[in-house]
Amino acid sequence: MVNQSLFRSDEVSDIKMVRGEGVYLFDETGKRYIDSAAGTFNLSLGYSNQEVIQAAFSQANHLLHCTSSFTTDPIDNLAAKLVETSPSNLKIAHTKVSSGSVAIEGAIKLAQYYTGKKEVICFHRSHHGQTIHTMAMSGFSFRNQPFQFSKDAIYHVPYPYYYQAPNKTPEEVNNEVLTYIEDTVKYSSCDQVSAIVMEPILGLGGNVVPTQQFFVDLREYCNQKGIVLIFDEIQTGVGRTGCMYASDYFGVQPDIMAVSKGLGGTGFQVASILMEEKFNHMPAYYHSFTYGSNLMSCAAGVKTLEIISQPAFLDNVKVQGAYIQQRLHSMKDKYDFIGDARGVGLMTGIEVVKDKLSREPDVDLTNRIKKAAFANGLIVRTSGYGKGNVVKVRPSLNITGSKSKELCDILDATLADIDSGLRAKSPKPQKTLSCSQPLV
Ligand SMILES: Cc1ncc(COP(=O)(O)O)c(C=O)c1O
Incomplete structure (x- = not known):
């Protein structure tokens, strides 16, 4: 079909979405995506509540x-x-x-x-x-x-x-x-x-x-x-x-x-x-x-x-938020290119950097993470309005424990793939003592 919408940027994919349910979005081939952006950060109760x-x-x-x-x-x-x-x-x-x-x-x-x-x-x-x-x-x-x-x-x-x-x-x-x-x-x-x-x-x-x-x-x-x-x-x-x-x-x-x-x-x-x-x-x-x-x-x-506004509902946001934040922190500890993990409740994100010392934003890598996550069935959005190097993790608020785990597992596996790709390209030099390291 001829595309008659206003000019769309390269960022927009041609994948057609046809259905949503809870935290999931389905494309026309039936492929399922877990949406960590809750639509446009607006689906507080998920798709099709x-x-x-x-x-x-x-x-x-x-x-x-x-x-x-x-x-x-x-x-x-x-x-x-x-x-x-x-x-x-x-x-x-x-x-x-x-x-x-x-x-x-x-x-x-x-x-x-x-x-x-x-x-x-x-x-x-x-x-x-x-x-x-x-x-x-x-x-x-x-x-x-x-x-x-x-x-x-x-x-x-x-x-x-x-x-x-x-x-x-x-x-x-x-x-x-x-x-x-x-x-x-x-x-x-x-x-x-x-x-x-x-x-x-x-x-x-x-x-x-x-x-x-x-x-x-x-x-x-x-x-x-x-x-x-x-x-x-x-x-x-x-x-x-x-x-x-x-x-x-x-x-x-x-x-x-x-x-x-x-x-x-x-x-x-x-x-x-x-x-x-x-x-x-x-x-x-x-x-x-x-x-x-x-x-x-x-x-x-x-x-x-x-x-x-039910207290039990808000408690779940806190519980899921704490779980996701703990997982994001462990990703930060594991991968050199994740400089920071931060958030409150289910408003969380990780900051992607060239290295932990300089904290220089790595926008290219952030975009690669977003693409790779999508291929793995996870929708994430990045911070284009800021420095462009934060992967935002803000799923629907009624997410359950198993789905929070699924989301974090896919993100972690995506980062692990990226990490091994980076390591293959430039193997880490053997650690040598430098002046800034404490002498033992
Ligand atoms: C913090 C904030 N303020 C305002 C807006 C604008 O809202 P709308 O797109 O409904 O006009 C947005 C949308 O992304 C937002 O995130």
Whole structure:
């Protein structure tokens, strides 16, 4: 068949996927793949989750769309469930947004409307979406280069990335970032910053996890300066960390939080902005989209939250996350080209490097791992928005023990093959004593 879609990059394969079930995706030949990227990090309950589909379809049979001039149960129920399960200071949910990008843009409007200020601070290698404004906010370049849009009123600051700062303590890195933020507010912006927008764990940029102290200090600084702290929990939210939100995990409350992806459970398109009551003066019509609050998706969101917010469900995320992290750490110990393994709950990843000493990112090798894993029936995604050398392992949250093991076994076997290929090409020299080695 002639391909009539928009030009696709070489990265997209011609393999046609036809069916999904739980953590598995099946292509048209019947080959099965275990998906460690949970679709696009959105299938919190895996492929084709029947409970969510039934809730959504039953709503679709009653009412699929209704103008937001009227009240409807699915919207009210979703807002109530979101508020019930999110950090306790967030009392209002706005669901009339159609995607993560649009939720982030709404969060910016709310901060500007409330503070009367325009400027925004975002982080290097962050990803906040693909609309013109969220691209300008995002701290990556590879998808931005050809376009001519303004970054007026947006400042980018470093993200605390400890592994890439080997000679500094996390405390030193945190202090440097916080000083950079303070200087930006004072000298670049002359105190016109309305909001700081942050992914609490850098998602597409490389699974980078700041320390809790960083958030404590950032929260305190925002309080002092009256800057609105916005968390982009589009990837980290809805159970991914083993807590409902990364905000809960770090024990820090943002003023506004954007949620999407995992909220749709098994792939329904739904997003939301949660906020403190003080923002509830901006009329909803300033940020309302025809296909925001799709009633079928809202019903899916309610069912998803009902399932994920159960303590036993979140415990499973912690248990599976701990198992996968332990396996990733042992891969790090085994293979010279894995420099770091890190994560929280089921938001994990490994950093691929040329060697452990230099920590230099090895993007080619990372892409080879991704390809080889795919051939072995494992889907992994890499950190193209960051340095490109992190293999992300973020399966659906209802993964079971045997499937976590299967995922790790395939990844480990893939890395072992790559390792033996590398060793065959350049056999390791015999160890000789060097000055940096302790003398025995
Ligand atoms: C952290 C984060 N923010 C925002 C977005 C944008 O969401 P959407 O693609 O639904 O617009 C994404 C999507 O990958 C994301 O990972």
